Amino acid sequence: MNTTEQPDQKDIKEQLKHTYDQALENTREALDYMAGFGIKPEGKLGLFLSPSTRQKEIHRLPYSHKAKQVVTYETQPGEFSALCPFSGLPDFGVLRVEYVPGSFILELKSLKYYILSWRNIGAAQEDITAYIYKDLMEWLADPAHLTVTTIYNVRGGIATTCSIDSRKQ
Numbered sequence: 001m002n003t004t005e006q007p008d009q010k011d012i013k014e015q016l017k018h019t020y021d022q023a024l025e026n027t028r029e030a031l032d033y034m035a036g037f038g039i040k041p042e043g044k045l046g047l048f049l050s051p052s053t054r055q056k057e058i059h060r061l062p063y064s065h066k067a068k069q070v071v072t073y074e075t076q077p078g079e080f081s082a083l084c085p086f087s088g089l090p091d092f093g094v095l096r097v098e099y100v101p102g103s104f105i106l107e108l109k110s111l112k113y114y115i116l117s118w119r120n121i122g123a124a125q126e127d128i129t130a131y132i133y134k135d136l137m138e139w140l141a142d143p144a145h146l147t148v149t150t151i152y153n154v155r156g157g158i159a160t161t162c163s164i165d166s167r168k169q
Contacts, residue, residue: 023047023120030085030122039086046088048122051131055117058139059110063101068144071105073097080115080150085122093125093152095132102142125152129162137166 027047034040073096080095095115097106114135118128133148140146149163 019049020047022053023049026050026122027088034086041086041088046083048083048085048088049120051121051123051127053117054121054131054135055114057110058114058135059107060104060139060141061107063103063105065101068100071099071101073106073108073111075115077153080118082118082125082128083120083122084155085124088122090119091125091152091155093150096149096151097132097136097147098149099136099140099146100144102140102144104140104142106136106139125150125160126162129164133164 024047026049027045029050030048031041031045075095077094078092081090081092083089084091097111121128123131129148129150132150133146136148137143137146143166145166147163147165147167149161152160152162
């Protein structure tokens with residue numbers, strides 16, 4: 001890559017400032033929202049981004065087979081994480097996606113980038129599961145069924161598993 005293709009330092013600084021400002025505003029909004037329920041953060045508080053900043057597209061490939069196979073993607077522990085909106089600490093877990101393709105299948109590299117896009121986002125575990133389900137349903141368009149499950153590491157002695165199954169909607 002030659003120097004004419006590299007972003008200039010001013011552009012990088014502006015991008016970082018915009019990201020910081022966005023994270024600060026989102027964190028303030030989350031704290032105000034929680035305060036309305038009498039919830040105050042404990043410990044150190046970190047900045048986090050809004051779910052609206054997640055990757056907006058997952059590439060897909062056509063599925064033209066008559067076979068109704070079950071496709072399952074499951075992250076390894078530590079590969080899926082987001083931030084707790086109450087503490088800013090990371091919530092690590094396993095993301096499991098199971099579907100029977102209709103017209104499309106998901107392209108794996110794109111799915112991986114989508115999963116990584118959650119790393120700096122602060123949201124409740126249940127909300128993240130619902131966002132992911134909605135996004136995948138949109139990109140798969142017409143799966144025979146879709147199940148999204150998040151299995152989070154134990155926190156405060158409580159294990160959390162969230163699951164949305166299109167067959168139960």
